[in-house]
Amino acid sequence: xLRFYHQPRFGRPALALNLMEPFRPLVAxxxxxxxxxxxMVSPDDFLMVGQAVALxxxxxxxxxxxxxxxxxxxxxxxxxxxxxxxxxxxxIQARLLGKMLQGEIGKYPVFVTx
Numbered sequence: 001x002l003r004f005y006h007q008p009r010f011g012r013p014a015l016a017l018n019l020m021e022p023f024r025p026l027v028a029x030x031x032x033x034x035x036x037x038x039x040m041v042s043p044d045d046f047l048m049v050g051q052a053v054a055l056x057x058x059x060x061x062x063x064x065x066x067x068x069x070x071x072x073x074x075x076x077x078x079x080x081x082x083x084x085x086x087x088x089x090x091x092i093q094a095r096l097l098g099k100m101l102q103g104e105i106g107k108y109p110v111f112v113t114x
Contacts (some may be wrong), residue, residue, distance in 0.1 A: 019094055022110055027070055027086055035066035079109050 035041050045059025055063065071087045084092065093111055100108040 019090075019097055022112075023086070023090065026113065027067075031063070031066045031070045034070065035063055038066075040066050075113070078112070 040062045041055075041059050045056050045062060047054045047056055072085050074083045074085055075089060076083050077089060077092060079096075080092075089111065096105070097108055099105045
């Protein structure tokens, strides 16, 4: 049985969100941790207004740089056993999901790391 995290709703790209969910800790979360640990961002890169916190333009650039570095990182795809960037991996996984939805393959091979 196929299950999704996000339900379709007007204006919400539910399928894209579902495809990206397994990559949240691998790309987004690790990118934030790396940017903080490597001091790519500092407390000066954040603005506090009341209870809200926002990034300064300089802070956003630093996070974009950290994101691009993460997307260029090479990983080995467990199904095909060759190294690809996270950028290419997202495309491969989207194609595999499409093949599963069209009935070309029986099961969607979720990407997992060791």
